[in-house]
Amino acid sequence: MKLKIVSKETPQVRSMADKVRDLATSMGYTLDDHNPDVVIAIGGDGTLLRAIDFGKPIVTIRAGRRSFLMDVEPYNIENVLKRLKEGDYYVQEYPLLKITHQHGEKDVFNEAGILYDEPESIILTANFLETSITIEGDGLLISTPQGSTGWSLSITGVYLAVMNALEITLVSPILSAVKSLIVPRTQINLIMESKGYDQKARIVADGNVIGHVRPGDRISISPSKNAIIYRFHKIDPMRGIMPWRK
Template sequence: MRIAIAHNTNEETLKVVAHLKKILATKEGVVFDAKYPDVVITVGGDGTLINAFHRYEKQISSIRFIGIHTGHLGFYTDWQGQDVDKMVDALFLREPESAKYPLLEVELTTESNERKHYLALNESAVKRVSHTLEANVYIDGKLFENFRGDGLCVSTPTGSTAYNKSIGGAVIHPKLKALQMTEIASINNRVFRTLSSPIVIAPDQWITIVPNSDHFVMTVDGNRINLHNAKKIDFRISNKEIRFDRFGHTHFWSRVQSAFIGDKHDTI
C-alpha cells in the first residue's frame, strides 16, 4: 500500500503526524509515496484535505482519502488526532471500500476560444471585486435570467455545507449528484429581476454564466483566478469522483448535525 501524508504545520498536527508515521512504519507492505499514492491521509482540517485534493486531482480516480482533524471539527475529516491507532488498525483489517462524492467540473472559454478546465471539491464562484457583476445565466444552453449583484456560487452537494450555506443555499445530500447555484446579494427591483432563490439542477444538466464584463474574479475552492475577456463559464457534474475510506466515514447528516448544531444522541 502506497501512502502519502499531507498536513499543516500546527504543533498538534506535527505530533499526530510523527505518531502516525511511526505506526505505519511497523506495517508490512507500507511504502511512503508522495507522488503516486493509493491512500492519502490528511492531518489538519478541511483546508488541508482540499489542498491535498487539488495536489492529486489528476490521479483522483486511483486514490482514497482519509481525514484526521487536529483542531475544530472538520466536515471532511472523520477521525480525531487521538484515534490514529484505531484508524490505522481499521485501514489494515478491512477490505478497501469507498464512499464516493461528486465533483464540480468548470470549463472556462476565452474570447479566443481557448478552453481551460478546473475541478472543484466544494464550489466555484464568479464575482466582481468593487463593482456589480452583470451576467446572463443559462441552463442547458437556454437563457434563464440576467443577473445583477455581487456574484454567483455553484456548489457540489458536499460543498453545499461550505460557502454555499453561508450565503443562504440549501444543504444537499451527496447521493443526489446535483449542482446548486446560489445568488450572492442579487439586485431585485422594478428594473432588475432574478429568481432570488438557490436552484438545484439534475446531474445531466449544466449551468453557463456569460459575464457582461471584461474583468472579474473566479474562485475554485477559494483559490482566486483573475479573468479578463472571458467568453463563458460552464459548470457541470464531473465524471470523476472523490473517494473516502468508508470504514471511518461518518454518516452525512451526522456530520452536518455535529458541525452546525451539536452532538445529539436521541433516536425515535
C-alpha cells in the first residue's frame, strides 16, 4: 500500500510525521507523494482540508489545536498502521461541494459563497430548484453538513444533522429576520446584482479567498463527490459544537 503524508508545518508535528514515515516503511508500506492509495493527515482540521485535495481516502491523526474531525491519537499510530494494513477500519463519507466561477473550479469541504470585499453591503440573488431569493447584506455562504458546525454555526446557531441537505447562510442581512435556509442537496447559482455602480466581492471556499466577482458575475455551487475517511474510532459530530460533551 502506498502512503502520502500531509502534516502541519510545526517542529512538533514534523517530528511526528518522521515517526510515521519510519514506522510505515518498517511495516512494508511505500511512501508515494504522487499516486498514493491513502493520505495520512497529521495536524488539525486545516491539515485535513489539504489532504482532501488529493482525492484519496484519508487517515487522520490528531495534532492540532482543535482537531474536531481527527480521530487517531499520536500514541496510537503504530496500532492504526497495523489496522490499516489489515483493513480493520470503517469508512465515513463526507459530501463535498464544487464551486465553479470564471477563474476555475474547486471542491469544497465546509462552505463556499460570496462575501463583501469593501465595507458596504452587496446584493446577491440565489437560484435553486424552482426558487429565487435576493438579499442585501454582507454575503451568502452555502455549507455542507460538516461545514454547518463551523463558520455558519457562528452566524446562525444551526447545526445541519442530515447528509442530504445544504444550509444557505445569510451573512448580516439587511431588513431580514431570516438567518439561514435548509435546502435539499442541489445546485445553487449565485449572481451579484448591481447597486448602480461598480463593486467587488470575494469568492470564498473553505475560508480562503479564491477569486472576486463584480455585478453581473455568476458562480455555481453544486454537489460533488464524497471525501472518504478511514475511521478507527467514533467521531462525535457534536464535540466541536459543545466542547463540554464527554
